[in-house]
Amino acid sequence: AQKVTQAQTEISVVEKEDVTLDCVYETRDTTYYLFWYKQPPSGELVFLIRRNSFDEQNEISGRYSWNFQKSTSSFNFTITASQVVDSAVYFCALINSGGSNYKLTFGKGTLLTVNP
Amino acid sequence: EPEVTQTPSHQVTQMGQEVILRCVPISNHLYFYWYRQILGQKVEFLVSFYNNEISEKSEIFDDQFSVERPDGSNFTLKIRSTKLEDSAMYFCASSRQGAMGQPQHFGDGTRLSIL
Numbered sequence: 001a002q003k004v005t006q007a008q009t010e011i012s013v014v015e016k017e018d019v020t021l022d023c024v025y026e027t028r029d030t031t032y033y034l035f036w037y038k039q040p041p042s043g044e045l046v047f048l049i050r051r052n053s054f055d056e057q058n059e060i061s062g063r064y065s066w067n068f069q070k071s072t073s074s075f076n077f078t079i080t081a082s083q084v085v086d087s088a089v090y091f092c093a094l095i096n097s098g099g100s101n102y103k104l105t106f107g108k109g110t111l112l113t114v115n116p
Numbered sequence: 117e118p119e120v121t122q123t124p125s126h127q128v129t130q131m132g133q134e135v136i137l138r139c140v141p142i143s144n145h146l147y148f149y150w151y152r153q154i155l156g157q158k159v160e161f162l163v164s165f166y167n168n169e170i171s172e173k174s175e176i177f178d179d180q181f182s183v184e185r186p187d188g189s190n191f192t193l194k195i196r197s198t199k200l201e202d203s204a205m206y207f208c209a210s211s212r213q214g215a216m217g218q219p220q221h222f223g224d225g226t227r228l229s230i231l
Contacts, residue, residue, distance in 0.1 A: 043205060045225070093159075102211075103161040
Protein backbone atom coordinates (compact mmCIF):
# COMPACT_ATOMS: atom_id res chain seq x y z
CA ALA A 1 0.00 0.00 0.00
CA GLN A 2 1.08 3.54 -0.59
CA LYS A 3 1.07 6.43 1.82
CA VAL A 4 1.86 10.13 1.75
CA THR A 5 2.76 12.05 4.89
CA GLN A 6 2.80 15.80 5.21
CA ALA A 7 4.01 16.40 8.73
CA GLN A 8 3.44 20.15 8.64
CA THR A 9 -0.20 20.86 9.35
CA GLU A 10 0.10 24.63 9.16
CA ILE A 11 2.80 27.08 8.18
CA SER A 12 2.64 30.84 8.52
CA VAL A 13 5.14 33.15 6.86
CA VAL A 14 5.48 36.80 6.04
CA GLU A 15 5.33 37.87 2.44
CA LYS A 16 8.63 37.55 0.53
CA GLU A 17 9.90 34.80 2.77
CA ASP A 18 10.83 31.46 1.21
CA VAL A 19 8.86 28.48 2.44
CA THR A 20 9.39 24.74 2.03
CA LEU A 21 6.59 22.22 2.29
CA ASP A 22 7.64 18.73 3.27
CA CYS A 23 6.33 15.48 1.81
CA VAL A 24 7.40 11.93 2.62
CA TYR A 25 5.96 9.00 0.73
CA GLU A 26 5.84 5.23 1.01
CA THR A 27 5.48 2.80 -1.84
CA ARG A 28 6.78 -0.63 -2.73
CA ASP A 29 6.79 0.13 -6.41
CA THR A 30 9.83 1.30 -8.29
CA THR A 31 7.73 3.16 -10.81
CA TYR A 32 5.62 6.01 -9.54
CA TYR A 33 4.83 9.68 -9.94
CA LEU A 34 4.64 12.41 -7.35
CA PHE A 35 2.49 15.50 -7.60
CA TRP A 36 1.79 18.72 -5.80
CA TYR A 37 -1.68 20.25 -5.89
CA LYS A 38 -2.82 23.59 -4.51
CA GLN A 39 -6.24 24.20 -2.95
CA PRO A 40 -6.89 27.93 -2.49
CA PRO A 41 -9.66 29.18 -0.17
CA SER A 42 -12.13 28.97 -3.06
CA GLY A 43 -11.82 25.18 -2.83
CA GLU A 44 -10.71 23.98 -6.25
CA LEU A 45 -7.72 21.67 -6.68
CA VAL A 46 -5.04 23.01 -8.97
CA PHE A 47 -2.31 20.82 -10.41
CA LEU A 48 1.14 22.34 -9.87
CA ILE A 49 3.94 19.90 -10.63
CA ARG A 50 4.75 16.22 -11.17
CA ARG A 51 7.87 14.15 -11.01
CA ASN A 52 8.55 10.55 -11.98
CA SER A 53 10.51 8.10 -9.89
CA PHE A 54 13.31 7.81 -12.43
CA ASP A 55 14.16 11.46 -12.56
CA GLU A 56 15.69 12.92 -9.43
CA GLN A 57 16.81 16.07 -11.12
CA ASN A 58 15.51 18.99 -9.17
CA GLU A 59 13.99 21.86 -11.07
CA ILE A 60 12.87 25.39 -10.72
CA SER A 61 9.80 26.80 -12.37
CA GLY A 62 9.34 30.47 -11.66
CA ARG A 63 8.97 30.83 -7.89
CA TYR A 64 8.39 27.10 -7.45
CA SER A 65 11.08 24.50 -7.00
CA TRP A 66 11.10 20.94 -5.78
CA ASN A 67 13.59 18.61 -4.21
CA PHE A 68 13.03 14.92 -4.93
CA GLN A 69 15.23 12.49 -3.01
CA LYS A 70 14.54 8.79 -3.40
CA SER A 71 17.03 7.91 -0.69
CA THR A 72 14.83 9.58 1.89
CA SER A 73 11.51 9.14 0.02
CA SER A 74 10.94 12.85 0.13
CA PHE A 75 9.46 15.28 -2.36
CA ASN A 76 9.66 18.73 -0.88
CA PHE A 77 8.23 21.83 -2.50
CA THR A 78 9.62 25.34 -2.10
CA ILE A 79 8.01 28.65 -2.86
CA THR A 80 10.49 31.48 -3.19
CA ALA A 81 9.54 35.03 -2.29
CA SER A 82 6.08 34.02 -1.12
CA GLN A 83 3.06 36.17 -1.89
CA VAL A 84 -0.29 36.53 -0.19
CA VAL A 85 -1.92 34.78 -3.16
CA ASP A 86 0.12 31.68 -2.32
CA SER A 87 -2.04 31.19 0.76
CA ALA A 88 -3.71 27.81 0.29
CA VAL A 89 -3.65 24.20 1.33
CA TYR A 90 -0.96 22.29 -0.52
CA PHE A 91 -1.34 18.57 -1.12
CA CYS A 92 1.35 16.14 -2.04
CA ALA A 93 0.09 13.09 -3.93
CA LEU A 94 1.41 9.80 -5.26
CA ILE A 95 0.46 7.49 -8.08
CA ASN A 96 2.05 4.11 -8.42
CA SER A 97 1.42 1.18 -10.65
CA GLY A 98 0.83 -1.54 -8.07
CA GLY A 99 -2.22 -3.01 -9.74
CA SER A 100 -4.08 0.24 -9.41
CA ASN A 101 -5.57 2.16 -12.26
CA TYR A 102 -3.47 5.07 -11.22
CA LYS A 103 -5.53 6.55 -8.41
CA LEU A 104 -3.99 9.47 -6.58
CA THR A 105 -3.11 8.98 -2.93
CA PHE A 106 -3.05 12.33 -1.17
CA GLY A 107 -1.37 13.54 1.98
CA LYS A 108 -3.41 15.42 4.56
CA GLY A 109 -2.23 18.76 3.24
CA THR A 110 -0.32 21.72 4.64
CA LEU A 111 -2.14 24.99 5.19
CA LEU A 112 0.14 27.82 4.13
CA THR A 113 -0.73 31.32 5.25
CA VAL A 114 1.27 34.17 3.80
CA ASN A 115 0.79 37.36 5.74
CA PRO A 116 1.38 40.79 4.24
CA GLU B 117 -7.68 26.49 -21.17
CA PRO B 118 -10.16 23.61 -21.06
CA GLU B 119 -11.37 22.70 -17.62
CA VAL B 120 -13.49 20.21 -15.75
CA THR B 121 -16.84 21.67 -14.75
CA GLN B 122 -19.02 20.45 -11.92
CA THR B 123 -22.61 21.24 -11.04
CA PRO B 124 -24.07 22.19 -8.70
CA SER B 125 -21.44 23.99 -6.66
CA HIS B 126 -23.41 23.35 -3.50
CA GLN B 127 -26.12 20.76 -2.88
CA VAL B 128 -28.19 20.53 0.28
CA THR B 129 -30.16 17.31 0.70
CA GLN B 130 -32.20 15.64 3.39
CA MET B 131 -30.81 12.43 4.81
CA GLY B 132 -32.17 9.43 2.99
CA GLN B 133 -32.66 11.26 -0.28
CA GLU B 134 -30.87 10.46 -3.51
CA VAL B 135 -28.46 12.97 -5.00
CA ILE B 136 -26.76 13.19 -8.38
CA LEU B 137 -23.57 15.15 -8.82
CA ARG B 138 -22.67 16.13 -12.34
CA CYS B 139 -19.38 16.64 -14.10
CA VAL B 140 -18.30 17.56 -17.58
CA PRO B 141 -14.73 16.32 -18.08
CA ILE B 142 -12.27 17.90 -20.46
CA SER B 143 -13.41 16.94 -23.93
CA ASN B 144 -10.46 14.87 -25.16
CA HIS B 145 -9.94 13.08 -21.87
CA LEU B 146 -10.75 9.39 -21.59
CA TYR B 147 -10.32 8.62 -17.90
CA PHE B 148 -12.62 9.96 -15.26
CA TYR B 149 -12.49 9.97 -11.49
CA TRP B 150 -14.41 10.94 -8.40
CA TYR B 151 -12.72 11.95 -5.16
CA ARG B 152 -14.15 13.05 -1.84
CA GLN B 153 -12.86 15.46 0.77
CA ILE B 154 -14.54 15.54 4.15
CA LEU B 155 -14.16 19.00 5.70
CA GLY B 156 -10.63 19.56 6.94
CA GLN B 157 -9.41 16.15 5.84
CA LYS B 158 -7.45 14.81 2.93
CA VAL B 159 -8.76 14.08 -0.51
CA GLU B 160 -9.77 10.45 -0.92
CA PHE B 161 -10.19 8.41 -4.08
CA LEU B 162 -13.64 7.00 -4.74
CA VAL B 163 -13.73 5.56 -8.23
CA SER B 164 -12.13 5.60 -11.66
CA PHE B 165 -13.98 5.06 -14.93
CA TYR B 166 -12.83 4.20 -18.40
CA ASN B 167 -14.50 2.90 -21.52
CA ASN B 168 -17.93 3.07 -19.90
CA GLU B 169 -17.09 0.94 -16.95
CA ILE B 170 -15.60 1.22 -13.50
CA SER B 171 -11.92 0.35 -13.57
CA GLU B 172 -11.28 0.70 -9.88
CA LYS B 173 -13.15 1.67 -6.74
CA SER B 174 -12.19 2.23 -3.13
CA GLU B 175 -13.74 0.69 -0.06
CA ILE B 176 -15.67 3.92 0.41
CA PHE B 177 -17.48 3.32 -2.88
CA ASP B 178 -20.08 0.85 -1.67
CA ASP B 179 -23.46 -0.09 -3.09
CA GLN B 180 -24.80 3.30 -2.12
CA PHE B 181 -22.73 4.88 -4.88
CA SER B 182 -22.89 4.56 -8.64
CA VAL B 183 -21.35 6.34 -11.61
CA GLU B 184 -22.55 6.77 -15.13
CA ARG B 185 -21.63 8.44 -18.37
CA PRO B 186 -25.10 8.97 -19.76
CA ASP B 187 -23.94 10.73 -22.92
CA GLY B 188 -20.74 11.81 -24.59
CA SER B 189 -20.02 14.65 -22.24
CA ASN B 190 -21.42 14.14 -18.74
CA PHE B 191 -20.08 11.96 -15.96
CA THR B 192 -22.29 11.57 -12.90
CA LEU B 193 -21.98 10.31 -9.36
CA LYS B 194 -25.21 9.11 -7.75
CA ILE B 195 -25.55 8.60 -4.03
CA ARG B 196 -28.64 6.66 -2.99
CA SER B 197 -30.17 7.11 0.43
CA THR B 198 -27.67 9.69 1.63
CA LYS B 199 -26.27 9.62 5.14
CA LEU B 200 -24.96 12.41 7.35
CA GLU B 201 -21.41 11.17 6.85
CA ASP B 202 -21.72 11.69 3.10
CA SER B 203 -21.39 15.41 3.71
CA ALA B 204 -18.18 16.39 1.94
CA MET B 205 -16.71 18.13 -1.06
CA TYR B 206 -16.86 15.88 -4.09
CA PHE B 207 -14.33 16.41 -6.84
CA CYS B 208 -14.52 15.13 -10.36
CA ALA B 209 -11.27 14.75 -12.30
CA SER B 210 -10.24 13.64 -15.75
CA SER B 211 -7.04 12.71 -17.52
CA ARG B 212 -6.20 12.24 -21.16
CA GLN B 213 -4.72 8.84 -20.56
CA GLY B 214 -4.55 6.40 -17.71
CA ALA B 215 -0.77 6.55 -17.66
CA MET B 216 0.65 7.46 -14.30
CA GLY B 217 2.37 10.59 -15.44
CA GLN B 218 -0.75 12.15 -16.89
CA PRO B 219 -1.97 14.75 -14.41
CA GLN B 220 -5.55 14.51 -13.31
CA HIS B 221 -7.32 17.80 -13.75
CA PHE B 222 -9.92 18.57 -11.13
CA GLY B 223 -13.13 20.49 -11.20
CA ASP B 224 -14.05 23.09 -8.60
CA GLY B 225 -15.98 20.53 -6.59
CA THR B 226 -19.53 20.15 -5.35
CA ARG B 227 -20.08 20.76 -1.67
CA LEU B 228 -22.68 18.24 -0.49
CA SER B 229 -24.43 18.97 2.77
CA ILE B 230 -26.70 16.29 4.23
CA LEU B 231 -29.21 17.51 6.81
